[in-house]
Amino acid sequence: MDNADATAGKVDSSMARGARPKSLMRTCVGCRRRAAQADLLRVVVVAQGDRYLAVPDGRRQMPGRGAYLHPAHQCLQRAESRQAFIKAFRLGVPVDLQLLRTEMGAGDVGTEDQGGTDGEEHAMSAQR
Numbered sequence: 001m002d003n004a005d006a007t008a009g010k011v012d013s014s015m016a017r018g019a020r021p022k023s024l025m026r027t028c029v030g031c032r033r034r035a036a037q038a039d040l041l042r043v044v045v046v047a048q049g050d051r052y053l054a055v056p057d058g059r060r061q062m063p064g065r066g067a068y069l070h071p072a073h074q075c076l077q078r079a080e081s082r083q084a085f086i087k088a089f090r091l092g093v094p095v096d097l098q099l100l101r102t103e104m105g106a107g108d109v110g111t112e113d114q115g116g117t118d119g120e121e122h123a124m125s126a127q128r
């Protein structure tokens with residue numbers, strides 16, 4: 001009567017298939033919030049001569065490492081001020097974000113007077 005036959009032989013494959021979320025979640029390099037990949041803009045970096053250009057990859061087809069960003073100025077600015085792209089792409093050199101700005105329809109801002117002075121930005125990078 002002692003059925004010591006514990007049916008423990010059943011390998012419970014914990015590789016739960018079909019349990020993956022429908023939409024991939026990514027972290028915005030600007031606000032660091034997670035969002036569905038579909039809601040974020042993929043950004044890749046392209047070398048242009050001796051500098052690097054951040055390029056919006058709307059179709060998500062470009063090769064290489066990608067970063068994800070909300071298509072919002074706020075997030076772009078945040079990413080810029082904390083040098084998120086440089087870190088995301090492990091470049092160690094500045095990344096030109098002009099194309100990204102254009103893509104997001106910058107120029108609407110209007111308050112920026114003749115840029116050029118690349119002086120000091122917000123000293124609020126104390127967040128660590």
Ligand SMILES: [Zn+2]
Pocket residue numbers: 028029030031032033069070075
């Ligand atoms: Zn964001």
